[in-house]
Amino acid sequence: VSKPSETGADTGAWPLLRAERNWGPWRLGIALATAAAATWCYLIGEYAGYYLNFFQGGFALTAGSMIGMMLVLVAAGPTCARFGIESVASAKPQFGSRGWIIPASMQLLSIVGWNALLLIFFAKSVSQLLLVLGWLPTGLSLMQIVPFTTLLACAIVFLVLVWGASGVTHLSNILVAHVFVGLWMLYLLVSHRWPELIAAKPASAHPDHLWNYTTGVEIGIASLLSWWAYLGALIRMAPDAKKVALPVMLGMGLPVPLLSLIGMAGILVLKDSDPSSWLRNVGGHLYAVIALSFVAAANFGTAIAGIYASALGLRNFRALERLPWLVALLVTIAPVAFLGTFMPELVFSKFGPFLALVGVCFAPICGIQIADYYFLRRRSIDIRAIYESCPGNPYYFWAGFNPAAIIAMLLGIGVYVYLLNPLTYESRGPYRYLTASLPTTVIAGAIYIAVTHLWVMRSRRGGYPR
Amino acid sequence: MNERTGRRASPDAATRELLDPELERRILALESSGLEAAGDFDLYAWLWILMLGVIGPALLLVWGWFEP
Numbered sequence: 001v002s003k004p005s006e007t008g009a010d011t012g013a014w015p016l017l018r019a020e021r022n023w024g025p026w027r028l029g030i031a032l033a034t035a036a037a038a039t040w041c042y043l044i045g046e047y048a049g050y051y052l053n054f055f056q057g058g059f060a061l062t063a064g065s066m067i068g069m070m071l072v073l074v075a076a077g078p079t080c081a082r083f084g085i086e087s088v089a090s091a092k093p094q095f096g097s098r099g100w101i102i103p104a105s106m107q108l109l110s111i112v113g114w115n116a117l118l119l120i121f122f123a124k125s126v127s128q129l130l131l132v133l134g135w136l137p138t139g140l141s142l143m144q145i146v147p148f149t150t151l152l153a154c155a156i157v158f159l160v161l162v163w164g165a166s167g168v169t170h171l172s173n174i175l176v177a178h179v180f181v182g183l184w185m186l187y188l189l190v191s192h193r194w195p196e197l198i199a200a201k202p203a204s205a206h207p208d209h210l211w212n213y214t215t216g217v218e219i220g221i222a223s224l225l226s227w228w229a230y231l232g233a234l235i236r237m238a239p240d241a242k243k244v245a246l247p248v249m250l251g252m253g254l255p256v257p258l259l260s261l262i263g264m265a266g267i268l269v270l271k272d273s274d275p276s277s278w279l280r281n282v283g284g285h286l287y288a289v290i291a292l293s294f295v296a297a298a299n300f301g302t303a304i305a306g307i308y309a310s311a312l313g314l315r316n317f318r319a320l321e322r323l324p325w326l327v328a329l330l331v332t333i334a335p336v337a338f339l340g341t342f343m344p345e346l347v348f349s350k351f352g353p354f355l356a357l358v359g360v361c362f363a364p365i366c367g368i369q370i371a372d373y374y375f376l377r378r379r380s381i382d383i384r385a386i387y388e389s390c391p392g393n394p395y396y397f398w399a400g401f402n403p404a405a406i407i408a409m410l411l412g413i414g415v416y417v418y419l420l421n422p423l424t425y426e427s428r429g430p431y432r433y434l435t436a437s438l439p440t441t442v443i444a445g446a447i448y449i450a451v452t453h454l455w456v457m458r459s460r461r462g463g464y465p466r
Numbered sequence: 467m468n469e470r471t472g473r474r475a476s477p478d479a480a481t482r483e484l485l486d487p488e489l490e491r492r493i494l495a496l497e498s499s500g501l502e503a504a505g506d507f508d509l510y511a512w513l514w515i516l517m518l519g520v521i522g523p524a525l526l527l528v529w530g531w532f533e534p
Contacts, residue, residue: 070519
């Protein structure tokens with residue numbers, strides 16, 4: 001039985017007790033860094049490299065990433081770290097004892113979508129590695145072997161996560177080496193092609209330079225806001241909120257822009273952001289093997305953290321709460337395995353826009369959580385009410401849903417899409433001065449406060465202090 | 467209302483939802499330990515957050531803007 005106990009509490013969505021939260025700052029930082037560094041770093045660097053040169057892209061991405069990480073940490077961090085709960089449970093005081101299904105859906109879609117992509121990337125890297133090493137079975141093409149490798153990757157993720165948080169941390173201790181391999185690859189590219197790198201011009205730069213710079217910052221903020229889905233599952237293993245700030249900011253916030261420089265340098269100099277493609281030209285087969293191993297390890301570490309966070313999020317559903325951990329894991333991995341095995345090309349071609357739209361939702365969620373925790377509840381959270389769902393519970397609101405959160409969320413998404421279309425990157429209004437994520441976060445928070453004062457508090461709902 | 471936790475001061479056992487005994491044990495342990503209020507970000511945590519999430523990015527943005 002997977003019911004949380006003294007030995008298996010980390011596989012449930014119930015709060016962890018102090019004795020069970022034994023990750024120190026280093027252990028937490030390593031797990032966060034392993035989760036953060038993946039193929040998406042090249043994609044993030046590639047997008048920034050379309051608009052900015054290497055220096056300005058690096059500065060803008062790093063600044064944006066650290067701002068995005070700060071927003072996520074300040075929004076979900078205190079509740080998760082104080083009570084040992086994951087991100088979805090931390091959103092119940094804002095969205096309601098049934099309304100939490102909204103952030104839970106965002107978490108599930110984001111993590112399943114991203115992890116399907118990452119595991120396909122993993123499978124392609126392993127398949128290419130077999131090809132380079134001459135170990136590819138005769139009669140099989142690269143694309144024929146990818147579904148099998150994806151399925152194998154899902155099976156390994158499943159086996160690692162049987163051990164819950166211990167599986168995540170043990171594997172992180174090994175896979176964290178890939179962060180340093182990534183920095184070495186960056187050094188190789190920079191040292192071999194420095195004159196070309198500093199002279200390289202971005203291919204799709206906008207005539208308005210401020211717009212390009214702001215877009216670099218926005219790419220950083222929006223990318224890191226997606227960590228909302230992952231953060232709670234990992235920081236709840238630390239004893240309290242005091243010990244999570246530095247590991248989160250340095251362990252999860254900093255590796256993404258640093259490794260994104262690989263993708264940015266690649267797209268600026270070689271017109272290819274994927275190091276496993278260009279490293280073979282720089283250093284031959286040996287470097288290709290190292291690069292492919294790096295890409296595989298990076299994606300694998302992130303997929304493990306993602307599936308773990310998503311499985312915990314699903315445990316908030318009553319039907320899944322008491323299911324054995326292995327079944328909860330299977331339920332989480334099954335859609336990833338299905339997409340990765342049977343329709344990898346469809347995932348590649350269609351999931352980018354879909355994930356961009358899902359990512360837009362995390363800015364309003366952060367704004368709502370910040371407004372609620374610091375300005376309305378003044379840091380008072382009722383841990384019992386997070387787990388009760390009956391009428392009369394402070395977080396029951398109306399039929400389990402908080403209209404203030406729903407209105408703020410919808411208007412926040414509207415503000416984002418008005419300022420910046422996440423699919424076409426067409427922008428309007430003050431985007432070039434403010435980005436899209438920052439005003440969205442602020443406006444969603446302000447709307448939440450206004451509706452709560454005018455409607456929710458007057459109706460004596462929500463358990464707000466008077 | 468408990469000022470530190472915002473929890474109802476004397477929850478009426480009759481109106482409480484019946485939770486799983488293990489979950490109930492965990493919630494009671496958290497409610498009685500007072501750890502929830504003590505475990506929030508402290509001054510040093512806020513200093514790191516402000517330095518790495520606000521001041522550092524602001525400096526980087528200014529520096530980056532004047533790069534050639």
